[in-house]
Amino acid sequence: MKYIKYINNLIKEKYPVQLEFHQAVKEVTESLEPILKKYNKYEQNAILERLVIPDREIFFRVTWVDDDGKIQVNRGCRIEFNSAIGPYKGGLRFHPSVNPGIIKFLGFEQIFKNALTTLAMGGGKGGSDFDPKGKSDGEVMRFCQAFMNELYRHIGAHTDVPAGDIGVGGREIGYLYGQYRKLTNRFDGVLTGKALNWGGSLVRTEATGYGCVYFAQNMLKEKGEDLEGKICTVSGSGNVAIYTIEKLQQLGAIPVTISDSKGMIYDKNGIDLALLKEIKEVKRLSLEAYAKEKKNAQYTPVSKYKDGINPVWHVPCFAAFPSATQNELNLKDAKALLKNGCKCVSEGANMPSTIDAVHEFINAKICYGPGKAANAGGVAVSGLEMAQNASMTPWTFEYTDKRLYQIMEDIFNNASQTAKEFNAEGNLVVGANIAGFRKVADSMIDQGVL
Ligand code: GLU
Numbered sequence: 001m002k003y004i005k006y007i008n009n010l011i012k013e014k015y016p017v018q019l020e021f022h023q024a025v026k027e028v029t030e031s032l033e034p035i036l037k038k039y040n041k042y043e044q045n046a047i048l049e050r051l052v053i054p055d056r057e058i059f060f061r062v063t064w065v066d067d068d069g070k071i072q073v074n075r076g077c078r079i080e081f082n083s084a085i086g087p088y089k090g091g092l093r094f095h096p097s098v099n100p101g102i103i104k105f106l107g108f109e110q111i112f113k114n115a116l117t118t119l120a121m122g123g124g125k126g127g128s129d130f131d132p133k134g135k136s137d138g139e140v141m142r143f144c145q146a147f148m149n150e151l152y153r154h155i156g157a158h159t160d161v162p163a164g165d166i167g168v169g170g171r172e173i174g175y176l177y178g179q180y181r182k183l184t185n186r187f188d189g190v191l192t193g194k195a196l197n198w199g200g201s202l203v204r205t206e207a208t209g210y211g212c213v214y215f216a217q218n219m220l221k222e223k224g225e226d227l228e229g230k231i232c233t234v235s236g237s238g239n240v241a242i243y244t245i246e247k248l249q250q251l252g253a254i255p256v257t258i259s260d261s262k263g264m265i266y267d268k269n270g271i272d273l274a275l276l277k278e279i280k281e282v283k284r285l286s287l288e289a290y291a292k293e294k295k296n297a298q299y300t301p302v303s304k305y306k307d308g309i310n311p312v313w314h315v316p317c318f319a320a321f322p323s324a325t326q327n328e329l330n331l332k333d334a335k336a337l338l339k340n341g342c343k344c345v346s347e348g349a350n351m352p353s354t355i356d357a358v359h360e361f362i363n364a365k366i367c368y369g370p371g372k373a374a375n376a377g378g379v380a381v382s383g384l385e386m387a388q389n390a391s392m393t394p395w396t397f398e399y400t401d402k403r404l405y406q407i408m409e410d411i412f413n414n415a416s417q418t419a420k421e422f423n424a425e426g427n428l429v430v431g432a433n434i435a436g437f438r439k440v441a442d443s444m445i446d447q448g449v450l
Contacts, residue, residue: 003036004029007048014053018101020326020351024108025052027355031433034422045449047441054107055088056080057100058154062128064146066139076147078126078154078162081107084443087158088124089114089379091165094172098127105326106165109350110379112436113372116411119383124160126151132167133284144175152180157188157389163382164193166325169239170205189389192382196394201385203400204378208348209243209323210401211377212369213251214408216319216346219367219428222416225343228252233317234271235259235310236324237280237287240348240375244321245271257312259324262286263304264312267297309333316340323348334360347371362427373411373432380407 011018011025029048036042062074077100080088090110093103103125111123128147132140154160164173173193180190187199194200203210213227220226230253234241237258245255254270265271265287272294279289291299300311313320313333320342322329328349334357337345344367347353351371353361361368381404388394395403411432418438419431444450 001033001036003043003048004033007052010049011052015101015104018104021101021104021108023355024105024351027351027358027429028108028112028433028437031430032437034424034430035434035438038422041445042441045441045445047444050444051082051111051440052108054079054081054104055083059100060150062130062143062146062150064139064142067136072143074128074130074143076126076128076150077103078151078160079103079107079124080154080160081123081125082111082440083122084440084447085115086120086122087156088160089121089163089382090123090125091163092168092172092176093125093127093165094130094132094167095127096129096131098129102326103127106350109372111440112433113376114379114383115436115439116373116414116432117376117380117383117407118410119380121161121379121383124162125165126162127165127168130167132172137171140172141175144172145179148176148179148183151176152183155180155190157190157386161189161382161386162191163379164239166238169193170195189386192385194385199385199389201381201388201400202395202397203404204381204385205239206243206246207381207404208240208375208378209245210247211380211404211408212240212244212321212323212346212348212374213247214377214405215369215374215412216321216344216367217251218409218412219346219369220319220344223367226251227319230254230318231256231316232319232321233257233312233315234321234323235264235312235328235352236322236349237276238323240378241321241323242273242276242280244323244348245273245276248321249273253319255321256317257315258287258290259310259312260287261302262288263299263301265290265297265299266315267294269296307332309336313337314340317342319344319346321346321348322352324352325349326351327354329353329357331356331360333357338364338366343367345369346374348375350375358429362429365426368428369412370429370432372436373415373428376411377404377408380404
């Protein structure tokens with residue numbers, strides 16, 4: 001379709017090196033063809049042009065002092081994409097790979113993901129090329145304080161509400177929140193993922209992983225299947241992977257893999273969750289430590305990965321949960337999963353599968369839950385944290401978890417029905433993208449030319 005081609009060319013011209021952003025825009029816009037053809041109001045109102053160019057892009061320098069007294073300089077940013085249905089909302093990523101293209105792809109995805117949660121949240125994302133790995137608590141604190149020294153003027157409980165993402169967990173949110181409070185003299189729900197003593201929500205830590213498994217359960221239920229007793233593969237070993245594994249084990253499934261930037265573990269009797277939590281949440285070590293503790297587990301370092309494949313996806317499984325990072329699962333990996341009988345892929349990470357891998361899953365008609373639907377549980381419970389902060393009432397674990405389950409079920413039903421409505425039954429990429437887009441685009445039209 002001409003309009004879609006025009007938009008994809010436009011962003012390539014305007015932002016030539018932002019490859020991940022090009023990929024995210026291509027994936028979304030391609031699947032919008034049926035709704036754009038059916039209603040020309042979106043093209044008439046230049047909705048895609050207004051969606052791919054963020055409302056605001058803020059870039060800043062972050063200067064801090066390391067433990068040796070040396071001055072360090074990083075780059076920070078916050079990209080506020082769209083606030084038609086609520087305050088900008090999305091995480092902060094601290095990782096050396098962070099660049100404007102990565103934050104743009106994440107912020108763009110967040111618009112549609114947040115719309116799917118049924119809650120009032122717009123889309124945004126931010127981050128820095130700072131690497132928290134190997135830094136002392138004092139260094140992380142000084143970096144977070146310096147980052148907030150600039151960010152605080154752009155955010156607010158009704159304006160823009162950041163949270164965590166890769167490299168930003170409870171510790172970082174604590175230091176960021178403390179500095180915000182110090183600078184503004186306000187105790188606002190301006191960040192989510194806070195600790196329970198000072199405004200955090202129960203289930204927020206578990207939410208992305210639990211939600212991703214709930215989404216898989218819903219996809220499988222429709223086909224009369226479940227996860228009990230099934231072998232599952234999981235990539236990553238951060239917050240998303242850990243709580244995906246926890247929920248899988250609660251349901252009687254057997255997750256057998258984990259990975260990090262240095263290598264992967266295959267533990268065929270099932271991952272030892274207590275050991276994993278100890279290594280990653282307490283000691284902040286690499287997975288080599290897991291292999292040292294568990295002699296039966298097989299450890300493959302990244303240096304031994306062959307032919308551009310990710311070995312996690314070559315372990316036979318019933319269901320796969322990519323929970324590490326973008327583009328960690330390519331066409332070869334997708335083919336191996338299908339060949340080995342995989343029936344379900346539920347994405348805990350953002351855009352973990354390449355576009356050709358996604359096409360492979362859709363053509364094979366397996367249960368495929370794209371990240372912006374399957375991993376929306378994290379930001380959904382962030383929305384519930386905002387609701388608790390606004391009413392100054394904390395909710396119980398059971399109640400919050402029930403709300404999370406309900407939201408994941410609603411996202412699945414919405415995506416699945418929308419796919420049917422546009423003659424793409426079973427295609428949750430089309431369903432999720434159109435459902436998220438329609439809510440935001442119609443709200444933009446309601447509110448005039450802005
Ligand atoms: N970083 C998470 C995501 O990709 C959570 C964002 C949030 O809670 O605001 O959705």
